[in-house]
Amino acid sequence: MAAAPLSLTVVILTRDEERHIGRALASIKPLASRVVVVDSGSSDGTREVARGMGAELFERRWLNYADQFQWALDHCGIDTDWTMRLDADEWLGADLVTALLALLPTLGPDTTAISLDRQHHFMGRWIRHGGRWPLALLRIWRTGMGRIEQRWMDEHIVVEHGALRHVPGTFVDQNEHGLGYFTAKHNGYATREALDALIGNYGLFDVPEDAGLASTAQAQRARVHKTGWYNRLPTGLGPLLYFLYRYFIQLGFLDGRAGMIYHVLQGFWYRFLVDAKRVELEQAIAHAPDKEARIDALSAATGHDLRGFHRASPKAVSEVEGEQPLPLR
Structure with missing residues (x-):
């Protein structure tokens, strides 16, 4: 039974x-x-x-x-x-x-x-x-x-x-979609990851630090590396070093042809795209005179509603006044 x-x-x-x-x-x-x-x-x-x-x-x-x-x-x-x-x-x-x-x-x-x-x-x-x-x-x-x-x-x-x-x-x-879907999805990911980096670098919002909360040690280590030494490397160097480490030291080459495509795209191309978008967004806010202007410039450049997302505490961030769940019958 x-x-x-x-x-x-x-x-x-x-x-x-x-x-x-x-x-x-x-x-x-x-x-x-x-x-x-x-x-x-x-x-x-x-x-x-x-x-x-x-x-x-x-x-x-x-x-x-x-x-x-x-x-x-x-x-x-x-x-x-x-x-x-x-x-x-x-x-x-x-x-x-x-x-x-x-x-x-x-x-x-x-x-x-x-x-x-x-x-x-x-x-x-x-x-x-x-x-x-x-x-x-x-x-x-x-x-x-x-x-x-x-x-x-x-x-x-x-x-x-x-x-x-x-x-x-x-x-x-x-995911059963093809490479076009994969690259389009990661293009969107790169924009959002670049946003997180600039929000932190410029202190645009008060983002709570979750390092002390229970999570997997693996996820915590990855976050520490990314926000620590990796993001301080010159543009393009981090993606290159990461790919070489992943493909050769961590034996990514053993994943065959599909693995080669995946590791190049996700381990190098995507990481390089994040770097490139950070440069592009830095240029978009270069002449912004203050924090509020930077927020407006980043929202305009990315099409993302930064104020709408960061307007409340993490627990209540989605509690929009008057908004109720809509069950579909």
């Missing part, structure tokens, strides 16, 4: 994810007692697929991932014991589902968060080298104890206290 689903709510953000959402929902069906999908205006069949597979649907305009996800945590009435973050193009294997079903009910109150090892699949190949696996991510936490960092890019779930338990098993990031 199959085990009953856990007291667990899975939160998934979507926009035009018809290709992936069914796979994600099918993989967590034995695990979760509730699934919340927050859609930001899909024009394909995403909402119909999600509704047909039993997910609860909400709709809200998109600002960025952190804002949207925190809004879901704050406004969708999550009252299960546990909450999980899952992207629409991710899925869980039966081995991990079985492990979680057995483990979570046995955990004492001191364990407040669960990390998982995510595999990244690219062009039909599991990328095992170049520091890309195992990649431990905090993805499950006791409801009410976790929040998402309010950053434009590279946002993590953080839990303020308690013990972090790691659960091995099959957890896969597998």
Whole structure:
């Protein structure tokens, strides 16, 4: 007899994810007692697929991932014991589902968060080298104890206290779109990462420091390296050194042809694009006389609403006056 689903709510953000959402929902069906999908205006069949597979649907305009996800945590009435973050193009294997079903009910109150090892699949190949696996991510936490960092890019779930338990098993990031989608997505990522860097460098907003909160040690180390010595290197040198380290020292070349394409694009081209966008945005604010003018210049240059995102505390950032969740029937 199959085990009953856990007291667990899975939160998934979507926009035009018809290709992936069914796979994600099918993989967590034995695990979760509730699934919340927050859609930001899909024009394909995403909402119909999600509704047909039993997910609860909400709709809200998109600002960025952190804002949207925190809004879901704050406004969708999550009252299960546990909450999980899952992207629409991710899925869980039966081995991990079985492990979680057995483990979570046995955990004492001191364990407040669960990390998982995510595999990244690219062009039909599991990328095992170049520091890309195992990649431990905090993805499950006791409801009410976790929040998402309010950053434009590279946002993590953080839990303020308690013990972090790691659960091995099959957890896969597998986007079925092609290279055009990949490069367009990373172009947007680069803009947002450059924004985070300039916001920090110029002190444009009071961004809370989350280093002391519970997260995976791997994520903390990566953040320290990126905001420390890496961002101080001359333009282009950091991406080159990072790629060489990743491809040769961390054995990325063992991932074959698909791996070569992935490591060059994600390990060098993307990192170089972030550097280039930082230069471009520095130029955009070069003649701004004060902080307010810099904020206006960055918003105009990127099309992102900086004031709208940073107007409130991380916990309340998405609590727009008069805005209520809109369940889709």
